[in-house]
Each structure stands twice: as structure tokens, then as C-alpha cells.
Amino acid sequence: MIDITKTEEWARLKALSADAPVMREAFATDPGRAARYAVEAAGLFLDFSKNRINDDILAGLLALARAAGLDRARARMFAGEKINETEGRAVLHVALRDFSDAPYLVDGENVAPAVAAERARIKAFSEKVHSGAWKGFSGAPLDTVVNIGIGGSDLGPCMAVDALRPYWIDGRRAYFVSNVDGQHLADTLSQIDPARTLFVVASKTFTTQETMTNAATARAWLLEKGARETDIARHFVALSTNRPAVEKFGVDPANMFVFWDWVGGRFSMWSAIGLSIALQVGYGNFEKMLRGAHAMDAHFRTAPIEANMPALLALVGVWNRNFLDIHTHAVLPYDQHLHRLPAYLQQAEMESNGKGRRMDGAPVSLQTGPVIFGEPGTNGQHAFYQLIHQGTDVISSDFIAPALSQTPLGDHHEKLLANFLAQPEALMRGRTQAEAREELKRQGLSEDEVERLAPHKIFPGDRPTNSILMEKLTPEALGALVALYEHKIFCQGVLWGINSFDQWGVELGKTLAAAILPEIAARGEAKPQARGHDASTNALINRINALRLAAKEE
Numbered sequence: 001m002i003d004i005t006k007t008e009e010w011a012r013l014k015a016l017s018a019d020a021p022v023m024r025e026a027f028a029t030d031p032g033r034a035a036r037y038a039v040e041a042a043g044l045f046l047d048f049s050k051n052r053i054n055d056d057i058l059a060g061l062l063a064l065a066r067a068a069g070l071d072r073a074r075a076r077m078f079a080g081e082k083i084n085e086t087e088g089r090a091v092l093h094v095a096l097r098d099f100s101d102a103p104y105l106v107d108g109e110n111v112a113p114a115v116a117a118e119r120a121r122i123k124a125f126s127e128k129v130h131s132g133a134w135k136g137f138s139g140a141p142l143d144t145v146v147n148i149g150i151g152g153s154d155l156g157p158c159m160a161v162d163a164l165r166p167y168w169i170d171g172r173r174a175y176f177v178s179n180v181d182g183q184h185l186a187d188t189l190s191q192i193d194p195a196r197t198l199f200v201v202a203s204k205t206f207t208t209q210e211t212m213t214n215a216a217t218a219r220a221w222l223l224e225k226g227a228r229e230t231d232i233a234r235h236f237v238a239l240s241t242n243r244p245a246v247e248k249f250g251v252d253p254a255n256m257f258v259f260w261d262w263v264g265g266r267f268s269m270w271s272a273i274g275l276s277i278a279l280q281v282g283y284g285n286f287e288k289m290l291r292g293a294h295a296m297d298a299h300f301r302t303a304p305i306e307a308n309m310p311a312l313l314a315l316v317g318v319w320n321r322n323f324l325d326i327h328t329h330a331v332l333p334y335d336q337h338l339h340r341l342p343a344y345l346q347q348a349e350m351e352s353n354g355k356g357r358r359m360d361g362a363p364v365s366l367q368t369g370p371v372i373f374g375e376p377g378t379n380g381q382h383a384f385y386q387l388i389h390q391g392t393d394v395i396s397s398d399f400i401a402p403a404l405s406q407t408p409l410g411d412h413h414e415k416l417l418a419n420f421l422a423q424p425e426a427l428m429r430g431r432t433q434a435e436a437r438e439e440l441k442r443q444g445l446s447e448d449e450v451e452r453l454a455p456h457k458i459f460p461g462d463r464p465t466n467s468i469l470m471e472k473l474t475p476e477a478l479g480a481l482v483a484l485y486e487h488k489i490f491c492q493g494v495l496w497g498i499n500s501f502d503q504w505g506v507e508l509g510k511t512l513a514a515a516i517l518p519e520i521a522a523r524g525e526a527k528p529q530a531r532g533h534d535a536s537t538n539a540l541i542n543r544i545n546a547l548r549l550a551a552k553e554e
């Protein structure tokens, strides 16, 4: 495979980066910039003009995409080729949201009929729960869902359920338990009625320690609360690719919703993993979300790279990461219902592109995925934007907002939008020393005070942002938004030459935790001194065990 950093295209961009435009000047001299560096697709509008790019740089990035074979890689993904080479798997989450008759081939077999059949099962099951035909052990209908899963089996449905709050079915509640910290499950169980609760155990592998532990405890709790063994089938369903493990756990296979190894965990909320979404907002809205994602897929698949929203978002990200050396990227949704989107994208982006090896196993010779973090605006403004505006590290950001609120309340939304617009403008423009002085003078400060305070009031500006606008946060818009990021992640992985679809980096910690588990003493039980780890880990284990032993005497 080629080393993209050794190409002429890379060298050209490196040369251009030495003279990257200053945005304030670029906007002053080029009134067409905003219109040129924008694209619309699947109900979303992306303005990427507040990046340190110009026509030469954009042309250079498009040439880089060609050199990396982005077109071909995109075709290979949609064709079901095993582009997840280290796991020998196809990557076909796009098949989950296609309602046409288009075939999707894996090993020569069209998987589309199986996808449609599973969607039909999800629809039928959600409707049975909603109608009250599906009853719990006391004969009462189930109006509460507890989704037990972690990572991709939690973050997607949890984020989407919150995002679609205006579509919640009256009287229904969905909870999400992910952490193996028993407090998470205990806090949830303390709020719910066992007779009215459906536990949805979501795990692609059905071996994940956190999920299996929570599911087993929830099962025991239900039995303790009056259910019999024979009632478990009415209160537990499983979402997984691992049928034998589901059966072994004791969930009736009739209550199992399946997906397939070509659906990555962090790309799985469109599959059976989305059952909790369908249960909370209705299958119809779940399907609308899928259709919104498909609209973005159709755009991504067919639009030329120079007019392709995910590809362009990826390319400006590569520019920022590899040529302007920006290592942190903020996701800032100006919509309270998207408050879990940053957490969702932390996994989607960092588990996908936090890699140091190329697909062929060689070390990469470039920087890959940035650190992703974020909070909803305006909350973040009063917390960490200080660093984004004036810190010594330059951070790029995505600002996301709907033009219309789902729940208009006085002038709240106008104020929210004013902030959504003001922050990227401020980050782009900055404030010069002369402007800082002017402002302080206007406030009537003495010359001395003006001189003393002016340096603190300078904003360097030139800090890159993307603005993503939608009409309203509908299920369709949410689907399109998430699909936009999925494809952006894919494009960046192609440019960086890495496999965005494996996650070997999560293994080592799991292995070590399994070794340490028997060394943690049960409360009140003395354990021999820990050995065999590094001195720090040994000492921490010993201290924990001492504290747990002492607790017995309390």
C-alpha cells in the first residue's frame, strides 16, 4: 500500500500549509468564500468556510483523496468487500438502512432480505409491547425499558433516545445501564417497577463483562421481586450476533433479535441494537431515522468527492490534523437533546481512528485521529471555551444546530442560535490588540488600565470551525447527521491508511483486568500480598484489599 506522506500531493499540501490563509483576511477579500465552501445533503447544510483553506488547498486535498483511492475504497465498502481486513469482515451498516430492493452482498450472498426480516421482527415486537399485548409476570403491560449494554451497544441507542425526546411515546421510559459499577444498575432498579420492565440485553458478542454482569444481576433482581423462572422470557430480550451465548444466558432464542458480524459495534444503532429506540419513540420514528441515514448514504455513495459532504468534512479534518497540527476536536451541539452526541462520537471517532498501524501492519508515518470531546452549547461556553478561544493549543470544532426548536419556549431558541453563530465568528475573527484597546477605551477606562488589560483581551482568532445546520432535529435529520460522521470517519481512515473498523486497543486492559479480578479481596477477606505486577499496581491492590478488610471491622 502507498505511504500517503511520500506522495507529491502530500508534499504540495505541506508546502501550502506554510502559508495557510488567515481567515479574517480571506473573508475580507473573498466574498464568495462562504458560498463556495458549503454543501447541502440529506437535509443538512455544512459550512466549512471557517477553516484555514483556500481554493489551492481544497484542490490539494481533493488530489490527496484521489491519491489515497477514496473513490475506490467507498465502492469497496458498499460492495461488501472485506475492508475490515484485520477481522476479515465486510462493513455494511449502510445495508441496515436501505429500504429499496438493492442487494448487499457478503460472500456472494445478498444480506438485504435478512435485514428486512429482522426489521419486521423489531416492528412486530415493538408494536406488541406498545399495544400492551406483551405482558409481564403480573399481567401488566411493560412500559419501562432498561437497555443493558456498553460502548456501541449503549451509546448509540442512548444518544438517539435522548435526541428524539419530542417523539417519546407517552407513559414510556427507557433507561440505559452500561457501567459495571453496581451503582449504575442499583440506581436504575431503585426507580422502576419490576412487573412493568423489559430488560433489553444488548451485546454484539454477548461476552462483554460489564453487560453480562449487569444482565445476571438484573435477572436475579427480577426473580427476587416476584417473577418466576418461567417469567424471564417475558422480561428479557437479547440483541446479539451470538446465538449460543444468548441461549446459554437463558434468554429464549425467540426473544433474540440478531445482527451480523459485518455491523461494527459502534455502527450498530441501525440494527437490532436500536430496539430500545423503537420501543421509546415507536418503530415508525426508528424507521425514519434509518431513512435519514440512508439519504446521507445515497449522497455519500454517488456525489463526486468535491461535492460530497462526508468527504469534505473528512478532508478539512485531515488538513487541520496533519497540516496545521491540530490534535483536538470539539463537537458542540446547540441542542440540549444532542447532549450525548459528543460521547457517542468519542467512541465512533476515537475507537475507529485511534490507530498507529497502517492496514498492512507498518507503523503510520502521520498523525491519526484527534482527541474528540464536547458538551452542548451553551453549557460549554461557560466551561471550556476559554481554552478554545485563548488557549495555547488550537482546537478545531463542529458547531451543530437546528434552525427550529422542537419545543419553542419564549425567545430561548433565538438566544441559542445567536450563540451558535457568535462563537464560530469569534473563533474565526479573534480580536486584535487595537480592537481590545478600543473597546476598553469605550468603556471609559484610564490609559493605564487600557494598557494593563488589553493583552488579556486579545483573541488570536483563526481557529477552525465547521457549522452544521438542519431545519429541525427530526428522526430523519438525526439519522443523516450520524451517517455523516460515520462516513467522515471512514474517509479519514482511508486517507490515513488505517483500519477504522477494528479495535484491538481495547484488549490489553480487559486481559489484565481478568488477571487482577481474583486478586481483589471480597469485602472483609484478607488476601496475600499482590505480586507479579509492577510495583505501583501491586501497591494499589494491597491498599485496596487493606481498606476492604478494615471495612469489616467498622
Ligand code: F6P
Residues within 6 Å of the ligand: 150, 151, 152, 153, 202, 203, 204, 205, 206, 207, 208, 211, 265, 266, 351, 503, 506
Ligand atoms: O471493548 C470495546 C467494545 O468491543 C466496543 O467496540 C463495543 O461497542 C463494546 O465493546 C461492546 O461490545 P458488545 O456489544 O460485544 O458487548
